[in-house]
Amino acid sequence: MFDVLFSHILKKVSLTEEEKSLLKSFFNAKNLRKKEFLLQEGEICHYLSFVSKGLLRSYHIDERGDEHMNLFAWEGWWSSDIYSFSFNEIAQFNIDALEDSELLLITRENLEEMTLQIPKMDRYFRILFQNSLATKERRLVSSNSYTAKEKYIQLADSNPQMIQRVPQNLIASYLGLAPETLSRIKKNIALGK
């Protein structure tokens, strides 16, 4: 179960065998069946969750009952309500499984303790959070500035796995588009328009 996590960490920092073994002790394994919830709005998010296998989505439901996709996470991605996790506040995101999933969970206390004992993990998470923040800001700019077609093409170029793996109505929600709009865009692209 830790193979995917270690291969992800080793892209950013090196770990000795002792550190790997110590690191394992800070995580708990959890399996989720398709459609099962990891987190529901109104709870406290106690974990950062790493996906070893499967696919999670996090999303918010607004006052009108509309779902807004925040993030999809498959093998090698982390998922959390990071505000709730960091500040021990009520979560505003729901997280559930789009496929049967295998997860590795770490609590806030264990994250603090692990990074104190293995300072290189601060480096790993510094790079992870820096890249996430960068990507999130860029997505905010895109949502203000691009046409629906440009948004879809940008996503398909930068993240082909999401297009293949995530149901189309959820991709539409992620891009802030009506499902019919996304269908029309895909049809026009297929027709070379």
Added chain:
Amino acid sequence: MFDVLFSHILKKVSLTEEEKSLLKSFFNAKNLRKKEFLLQEGEICHYLSFVSKGLLRSYHIDERGDEHMNLFAWEGWWSSDIYSFSFNEIAQFNIDALEDSELLLITRENLEEMTLQIPKMDRYFRILFQNSLATKERRLVSSNSYTAKEKYIQLADSNPQMIQRVPQNLIASYLGLAPETLSRIKKNIALGK
């Protein structure tokens, strides 16, 4: 010039006098006059900038020429186009000074070198980026879910200094509101409505 930076860092990690002195060597000082640009869209953002004194804003201009405020940064805050900085890509934000400002700049190469030589700075930036990511996600949710009045009250509660210090038309842009809408909200609040 480093007093504000050190007091900000010491809230998150401890530093020895040797580390402080080493840390200084990775930064360059820069002064900006009011209205002067630190970064313009289309350039590469080479720096993370810490504000020792003054006030910066970062914003994006969309296809229709409308400005979208991203962030205001005063004493103790960092400013950057973090995507451009992290991935050496073209910036989509402009950063300029709303007041005469004194800054401390660090390049990507110096950030990497500094964190290797002073690993506690990885911890500092891990916490900084984690908190920024959390705040950014929460802001995205608010923009989908709250009424204009709720957004303003939430901002005034969580960030009274921004309300006092940043011109009202820019606060309106930050909240995604028309200036007249914000004026009306403030008038109603003052009238106890």
